[in-house]
Amino acid sequence: MVSEFCPAASYAVISDSTVGPRYAERLTQALSAAAPCRLLTFPAGEGHKTRETWSNLIDQLLEAELGRDGAIVAVGGGVVGDVAGFVAATYLRGIRYVQVPTTLLAMIDSSIGGKTGIDTEIGKNLVGAFHQPTLVVADVATLASLPIKQLAAGVAEAVKHGAIADADYVTSISANAREILARNPAAMADLVRRSVEIKAGVVAADEHEQGQRAVLNFGHTVGHAVEAASGYELLHGEAVALGMVVEAALGSTLGITKAGTAGALESVLQQFDLPTQLPEAWSAERILQAMRHDKKNRAGSIRVTLLHSLGEVANSGAGEWTHAVDEAAVHHALSPGF
Numbered sequence: 001m002v003s004e005f006c007p008a009a010s011y012a013v014i015s016d017s018t019v020g021p022r023y024a025e026r027l028t029q030a031l032s033a034a035a036p037c038r039l040l041t042f043p044a045g046e047g048h049k050t051r052e053t054w055s056n057l058i059d060q061l062l063e064a065e066l067g068r069d070g071a072i073v074a075v076g077g078g079v080v081g082d083v084a085g086f087v088a089a090t091y092l093r094g095i096r097y098v099q100v101p102t103t104l105l106a107m108i109d110s111s112i113g114g115k116t117g118i119d120t121e122i123g124k125n126l127v128g129a130f131h132q133p134t135l136v137v138a139d140v141a142t143l144a145s146l147p148i149k150q151l152a153a154g155v156a157e158a159v160k161h162g163a164i165a166d167a168d169y170v171t172s173i174s175a176n177a178r179e180i181l182a183r184n185p186a187a188m189a190d191l192v193r194r195s196v197e198i199k200a201g202v203v204a205a206d207e208h209e210q211g212q213r214a215v216l217n218f219g220h221t222v223g224h225a226v227e228a229a230s231g232y233e234l235l236h237g238e239a240v241a242l243g244m245v246v247e248a249a250l251g252s253t254l255g256i257t258k259a260g261t262a263g264a265l266e267s268v269l270q271q272f273d274l275p276t277q278l279p280e281a282w283s284a285e286r287i288l289q290a291m292r293h294d295k296k297n298r299a300g301s302i303r304v305t306l307l308h309s310l311g312e313v314a315n316s317g318a319g320e321w322t323h324a325v326d327e328a329a330v331h332h333a334l335s336p337g338f
């Protein structure tokens with residue numbers, strides 16, 4: 001598939017220490033039949049989505065003399081996809097690359113849309129580039145080995161796709177929860193197909209995030225803050241699950257989101273053991289502080305993507321997809337027992 005749709009003079013497969021031995025070695029061997037192919041790996045985990053990993057990979061490609069007619073193949077989760085994509089975006093001013101996502105989150109979210117990048121000490125994803133992959137190949141069979149918490153975190157983003165674009169999709173995720181948790185291949189393929197359709201549709205309308213792409217941030221203003229406040233103990237998707245419930249409640253308080261939306265989201269997310277309530281020990285103030293640092297805030301205000309109802313985002317008018325909300329309302333929605 002890779003050599004057919006992205007033919008190249010040579011390939012560099014980039015993976016991490018977990019996915020490398022499990023899947024990338026085999027792919028490297030298979031691709032070698034088509035063109036010279038080497039495997040580069042780095043240690044797994046968000047902690048390695050760094051400048052150091054990026055520059056090590058670039059140096060290895062330079063030493064191997066990969067040319068502009070070469071291509072990179074990213075095999076792994078979102079961390080591998082983001083780093084390898086950024087290597088492809090910057091190496092020799094940009095070469096082609098293929099995404100082979102192996103987590104549910106990477107299949108339905110990070111491999112689609114062309115955002116690549118790395119983290120810095122100041123924050124996540126602050127250095128990067130838009131660089132579209134030539135091809136994305138998702139093999140749902142790889143999900144069999146994915147830890148259940150990682151699988152559920154991916155489901156949270158699928159629920160988000162339903163929440164912003166298709167209420168029936170949320171219903172079907174709930175109805176098929178058992179098959180999804182068992183990684184039934186047909187159920188996984190349905191999930192990946194529908195989520196990719198929704199995400200790709202949004203991205204195609206606004207590739208460089210000028211406006212409409214902000215609908216994909218539903219659950220993320222609160223989610224990012226919760227993720228940071230947890231010291232990154234919570235997985236991104238777990239934080240987004242909680243963030244969606246809080247943002248739906250917030251929207252209802254403001255009279256923008258139909259009553260009952262937060263409850264509907266909560267019940268499907270709970271089927272996957274995803275967190276939907278702020279732990280008692282966490283004060284609303286702690287989350288608000290993290291929110292004030294959100295890089296997407298403009299002119300000091302907190303901006304949130306709000307739903308009109310399940311399946312439909314509330315447009316705030318004049319091409320704006322986010323709403324400025326005051327801290328008191330956010331504080332209220334974050335308060336225990338709300």
Ligand SMILES: NC(=O)c1ccc[n+]([C@@H]2O[C@H](COP(=O)([O-])OP(=O)(O)OC[C@H]3O[C@@H](n4cnc5c(N)ncnc54)[C@H](O)[C@@H]3O)[C@@H](O)[C@H]2O)c1
Pocket residue numbers: 016017018019044045046049076077078079080082102103105106109110111112113114115116124125142143144145146147150236
């Ligand atoms: N570019 C984008 O648009 C975009 C969108 C969303 C998220 N992201 C980024 O994606 C990253 C998160 O991605 P992720 O959740 O895939 O995390 P990840 O890449 O860290 O993968 C999670 C863990 O699972 C392991 N793993 C991957 N596939 C496996 C498999 N099939 N079997 C067993 N283990 C496997 C990995 O080695 C890793 O330890 C974050 O850095 C986030 O910023 C990017």
Ligand SMILES: [Zn+2]
Pocket residue numbers: 109157220236240
């Ligand atoms: Zn997300």
